[in-house]
Amino acid sequence: MTEAPGFLLYVGAFLLLLGPLVFIHEFGHYIAGRWFGVKAEEFSIGFGREVAGYTDARGTRWKFGWLPLGGYVKFAGDMNPASQPSAEWLQLPPSERAKTFQAKPLWQRAVIVAAGPFINLALAVLILGGFALAYGQSTTPPVVGVIESNSAAAKAGLRIGDRITRIGDKGVDRFDDLRMYAAMRPGETTAIDIVRDGRPVSLPLTISVLREGDRFGNEFKVGRIGIGPSAPVWSPVSLIEAPVVGVRRTGEIIGMMVDTIGQIVTGRRSLQELGGPLKIAQVSGEQLTLGWPEFISLMALISINLGFINLLPVPVLDGGHLMFYAVEAVRRRPVSPQAMEWAFRGGLAAILALMILVTINDLGAFGLWRGIAGLVG
Structure with a gap:
């Protein structure tokens, strides 16, 4: 409803x-x-x-x-x-x-x-x-703690305990890095680099396509790997650290915008996903x-x-x-x-x-x- x-x-x-x-x-x-x-x-x-x-x-x-x-x-x-x-x-x-x-x-x-x-x-x-x-901020390390059955991660051969160091062209420091990368690239095939038992391993990964909806009836397509951490780690942020975190998050969002433009230019993302003032009005009302x-x-x-x-x-x-x-x-x-x-x-x-x-x-x-x-x- x-x-x-x-x-x-x-x-x-x-x-x-x-x-x-x-x-x-x-x-x-x-x-x-x-x-x-x-x-x-x-x-x-x-x-x-x-x-x-x-x-x-x-x-x-x-x-x-x-x-x-x-x-x-x-x-x-x-x-x-x-x-x-x-x-x-x-x-x-x-x-x-x-x-x-x-x-x-x-x-x-x-x-x-x-x-x-x-x-x-x-x-x-x-x-x-x-x-x-x-x-605070999420500082969950990118160590696989959960793997969903029949997911992209399971098909790629990921295992519990693998530490992910890179996905595609992006280095991975936190679990959130994986989520953001995957969400922007549904259906794409890339490489995922891990450390398993002290040895570096590279695996091919095809990111799953997930269609989700919200309480307002909006539907959207996102990418998903199908893994989770053993337990999330949430750390406090001091007054001195807060601007640094703000700059980093702003940079991450700009990076996602650049990725989106690149996907539209190369045809990997449809022009129909672009929204204008009417869409902004809709989303602003929903978020409020x-x-x-x-x-x-x-x-x-x-x-x-x-x-x-x-x-x-x-x-x-x-x-x-x-x-x-x-x-x-x-x-x-x-x-x-x-x-x-x-x-x-x-x-x-x-x-x-x-x-x-x-x-x-x-x-x-x-x-x-x-x-x-x-x-x-």
Whole structure:
């Protein structure tokens, strides 16, 4: 029996999730720009027509747009999508021009652009480190204590007492490393390296495919080896260790994202698994129903997504700006405005195409296409 949250809870949870994350991202840009003396003309949460806002003493307009799918900071001098100076900028008095984005050295512009994604990653480190401090962390050694019958592990020839040292291209230090690796690779064949009776052994392993469901009726496919430890080991984390654990867990999640992109590019994972804003709204409502710890964990995951995706070298995204700054640093001169304009048009087209794809996937996951097919049939 499914327990789907109501529509209003989906909407409220989505806004509660995305609003603070977008604010934090844009605030990273804003505070870095302010540090370097750049005037911010607008700070918007959401796009489109202004719903509400006010202008502060520095002349910055803080506002909410009617479409809550992102946000932006408009700096003085940042007058077009490619961040190229215009004739208006050239006509500004020197004192005003000095406060514009384009007047700043290359390295300062790069810091301002990078500050948004990095503050998202820093938030995730803070959340994950906080959870580790509050609940401890799993330090279960990767020693086989349980083997399920007819599982991937049993078919590969694993035995009780084997210590796993590597699976595929990943070294194994904790039992959780095995679970994360397998979960991302259902059906794949790889090698698993073990130490048995003091001797190294390498075995071929085909990870099983397991279809699971949750209380909300969602179904998903994961990989499973079919082993367990003799007993889980849970260790406390000190205040000094917590940031280190947060950084490590953030890095592990980024690694999983890179793996997922690689699987999609190589065809090992379907494009239909990509989700967009509608899917995020659904998951945020479900996680909020489960409790605040689950919802805050989701916030850390989405914050990592925002930081990582924005650092990709795609024009329109922060990473695209950083890519052009790197080219400018090597060439000792900016990329031509015409090349920038075409690159940003292409990047915008790619982003829009991706948004259409994930929205189609989301609607399909909600059963819209099946419903239409049923009506037509």
